[in-house]
Amino acid sequence: MDDAAILKRRGYIMGINLGEGSYAKVKSAYSERLKFNVAVKIIDRKKAPTDFLEKFLPREIEILTMLNHRSIVKTYEIFETSDGKVYIIMELGVQGDLLEFIKTRGALHEDDARKKFHQLSSAIKYCHDLDIVHRDLKCENLLLDKDYNIKLSDFGFAKRCLRDDNGRLILSKTFCGSAAYAAPEVLQGIPYQPKVYDIWSLGVILYIMVCGSMPYDDSNIKKMLRIQKEHRINFPRFKNLTSECKDLIYRILQPDVNRRLHIDEILSHGWVQPKARLLFSAAIDKDGETSATPILEASGVQESPWTPEPGPDKKSATKLEPQEAQPEMNPESQPKEEILQEASRLLDIRSAVPMEGRPSRDTEEGGALKPADTHTS
Structure with a gap:
């Protein structure tokens, strides 16, 4: 029985092809029960590699069945046929993904960026509170619904965090995600907190939202890592970003993992909370000063160094476990070749699975904003 017949028996009228890989494809379909269009990911176990079947697919299915949040792509149904095909019925991102949206329309106004980033x-926060980490946060995995609201998608590399006998999160050692969105500790092969890694990727996404370009050039990983570790961030002058927005990005893209903001601190930041914005300057003056000043590098234009407004470096009530086992960053250290080689080993797994839950687009890539190359391990 073909896919259309199988879906018809479950109450879905199959539509157009949204994407296809070597062992998976994504179709649109109309749900007779829900009365709207959905996306259907179809995975053929007979064609999929062992790594995917034994590790990635079980994790994804387990996590998808747990999630229920308004800003996460909904999973309506998962079923499998006797011939080894897995069908995942999920919410359709009718307006495409955030990367294509920004490439087409340019950087977002801060008010729009604030809404989407919140x-x-x-x-x-919902995922982290469940001890689930995404590990592949990037603009391509942020779908937009009919009202252009954010829907987080693609949990193919997500996992449940493990804890030791004392209840502390166990550090990760594997490279997972896209180099352009990867934190410096991950590129260096340093044992890292996966939740803290997700936070760095959030900072890259926010920068892209408000600047319309990537904060770092990943064509030269060695140079990119050096710039990251020096805490250098270029805020283009012509964008006229508010100091609050720059402050938030600067604090998220913090190479020192012990000083990088937690998710609760991000959500309570003055830029994210409009009602708190008028109190932002007064509150930060009262609570203390920052010790670092970022160095800005404008593309072709020299810009005066931007000094982050003084602010608390205090941790929120919901804390991540201390990084006791994590060594200090060595300024001279470089990305470990074995890490990048291991990342490339499973690259075919990602490329073989089509992007999910979004309509296909023929927009050409252009400029500095481009889809990120994904690496896994």
Whole structure:
């Protein structure tokens, strides 16, 4: 029985092809029960590699069945046929993904970026509170519904965090995600907190939202890592970003993992909470000063160094476990070749699975904003 017949028996009228890989494809379909269009990911176990079947697919299915948040793509049904095909019925991102949206329309106004970033941050807090980490946060995985609200998608590399006998999160050692969105500790092969890694990726996404370009050039990983570790961030002058927005990005893209903001601190930041914005300057003056000043590098234009407004470096009530086992960053250390080689080993797994839950687009890539290359391990 073909896919259309199988879906018809479950109450879905199959539509157009949204994407296809070597062992998976994504179709649109109309749900007779829900009365609207959905996306259907179809995975053929007979064609899928062992790594995917034994590790990635079981994790994804387990996590998808747990999630229920307004800013996360909904999973309506998962079923499998006797011939080894897995069908995942999920919400359709009718307006495409955030990357294509920004490539087409340019950087978002801060008010629009604030709304979308708050939606995304709320979704990440929900996941982190469940000890679930996404590990592949990027603009391509942020779908837009009919009202252009954010819907976090693609949990193919997500996992449940493990804890030791004392209840502390166990550090991760594997490279997972896209280099352009990867934190410096991950690129260096340093044992890392996966939740803290997700936070760095949030900072890259926010920068892209308000600047319309990537904060770092991943064509030269060695140079990118050096710039990251020096805490250098370029805020283009012509964007006229508010100091609050720059402050938030600067604090998220913090190479020192012990000083990088937690998700609760992001959600309570003055830029994210409009009602708190008028009190932002007064509150930060009262609570203390920052010790670092970022160095800005404008593309072709020299810009005066931007000094982050003084603010608390205090941790929120909901804390991540201390990084006791994590070594200090060595300024001279470089990305470990074995890490990047291991990342490339499973690259075919990601490329073989089509992007889910979004309509296909023929927009050409252009400029500095481009889809990120994904690496896994």
